[in-house]
Amino acid sequence: MTNQNVVVQEPMGMVVAAVATSTPLFPYPPPRASVGIGGRRRCLQELDHGGNVGWSNAWFDSMKASSPTHAKAAAILAASPSMAEDYLSNWMMRHPSALSMFEEITTASKGKQIVMFLDYDGTLSPIVEDPDQAFMSDAMRDAVRDVSRYFPTAIVSGRCRDKVYDFVRLAELCYAGSHGMDIKVPAKGPSSMKANAKAVLCQPANKYLPMINKVYKALVQTTKSTPGVKVENNKFCLSVHFRCVDEKRWSSLADQVKSVLEEYPKLKLTLGRKVLEIRPTIKWDKGKALEFLLECLGFADCKDVFPIYIGDDRTDEDAFKMLRDRGQGFGILVSKIPKETGASYSLQEPSEVMVFLKRLVEWKEWSLTSCSEV
Numbered sequence: 001m002t003n004q005n006v007v008v009q010e011p012m013g014m015v016v017a018a019v020a021t022s023t024p025l026f027p028y029p030p031p032r033a034s035v036g037i038g039g040r041r042r043c044l045q046e047l048d049h050g051g052n053v054g055w056s057n058a059w060f061d062s063m064k065a066s067s068p069t070h071a072k073a074a075a076i077l078a079a080s081p082s083m084a085e086d087y088l089s090n091w092m093m094r095h096p097s098a099l100s101m102f103e104e105i106t107t108a109s110k111g112k113q114i115v116m117f118l119d120y121d122g123t124l125s126p127i128v129e130d131p132d133q134a135f136m137s138d139a140m141r142d143a144v145r146d147v148s149r150y151f152p153t154a155i156v157s158g159r160c161r162d163k164v165y166d167f168v169r170l171a172e173l174c175y176a177g178s179h180g181m182d183i184k185v186p187a188k189g190p191s192s193m194k195a196n197a198k199a200v201l202c203q204p205a206n207k208y209l210p211m212i213n214k215v216y217k218a219l220v221q222t223t224k225s226t227p228g229v230k231v232e233n234n235k236f237c238l239s240v241h242f243r244c245v246d247e248k249r250w251s252s253l254a255d256q257v258k259s260v261l262e263e264y265p266k267l268k269l270t271l272g273r274k275v276l277e278i279r280p281t282i283k284w285d286k287g288k289a290l291e292f293l294l295e296c297l298g299f300a301d302c303k304d305v306f307p308i309y310i311g312d313d314r315t316d317e318d319a320f321k322m323l324r325d326r327g328q329g330f331g332i333l334v335s336k337i338p339k340e341t342g343a344s345y346s347l348q349e350p351s352e353v354m355v356f357l358k359r360l361v362e363w364k365e366w367s368l369t370s371c372s373e374v
């Protein structure tokens with residue numbers, strides 16, 4: 001890996017992983033079918049009323065412009081419902097349901113080791129108002145545990161690593177918190193892991209920790225006059241939640257956040273799902289984390305690896321892009337509305353993610369049984 005900013009911590013008992021770049025190995029599976037239009041059409045209609053209407057400051061306008069598909073979707077719907085139908089069906093052709101394309105997916109993975117990457121919020125747990133209450137169900141936990149028995153599995157989240165671990169509570173998985181800036185590979189993972197003897201900790205934004213803590217305190221202080229706001233410390237990045245803030249106050253809240261960040265040019269501000277996210281400007285993201293994890297798990301320069309990344313957020317796009325660039329595996333976007341995405345397939349919500357994970361386990365168990373019967 002060529003990134004100069006990567007600082008790999010080496011505390012007692014931890015082994016530093018060496019990372020190298022990989023080349024694309026096989027072509028992307030081409031999406032084909034068109035399914036589930038009705039449900040998504042309803043959501044497109046909701047988008048018209050539930051978008052970020054009214055937040056008209058310059059920063060927000062530019063963020064809105066960075067998501068042209070949403071604006072396009074709303075405009076098409078307003079102009080003509082039949083055009084909206086076409087728009088949705090077109091999107092579904094390009095990003096068909098991973099459930100209806102399940103056979104194609106398993107065929108593409110034949111002879112290769114699937115490695116599973118899972119985002120947390122909006123993927124394993126439904127989006128809720130209070131970020132501290134975003135629990136995953138026991139059924140979802142069982143599905144993730146089962147998947148990790150057959151396929152090395154990593155959770156990749158914007159959350160602080162400890163917090164996402166508290167939600168998932170599966171010690172055998174790899175965890176990448178703070179949008180991939182805090183990676184931990186356990187010393188002894190499940191048998192599905194190829195290289196499971198060494199524990200790894202990678203914290204490429206380590207030197208930003210004092211700055212992030214300072215900015216956290218400043219943001220709590222500066223935004224406390226805004227009812228409903230919640231500032232979350234995710235260790236190497238911060239989240240300012242505005243889901244429970246009156247829309248009329250969104251613009252002034254953005255100004256408050258920007259005023260704090262003026263003094264910190266090495267931090268950047270991005271927009272997630274009703275959340276302003278602050279993180280270091282280092283060249284590290286969920287895509288780099290995915291690449292790093294593949295290396296740690298022993299799949300460097302491996303032709304026979306098939307990574308699947310499932311996520312719902314803009315930050316997951318970096319991982320989708322990484323997979324496209326590598327020409328390995330594919331991304332699955334969790335979304336009820338059409339979004340511009342680098343993912344090949346789609347799932348509508350966490351409950352569909354669970355069904356997909358369960359089907360993968362069933363398929364794997366069935367293929368192991370049929371092999372042993374031959």
Ligand SMILES: O=P(O)(O)OC[C@H]1O[C@H](O[C@H]2O[C@H](CO)[C@@H](O)[C@H](O)[C@H]2O)[C@H](O)[C@@H](O)[C@@H]1O
Nearest residue numbers: 120121127128129131134157158239243273275
């Ligand atoms: O990468 P992720 O695991 O998807 O984390 C992204 C952000 O997720 C959380 O916020 C989102 O989920 C909350 C709970 O459902 C919701 O209240 C909030 O509006 C969403 O933006 C998390 O709290 C953030 O820190 C993460 O950055």
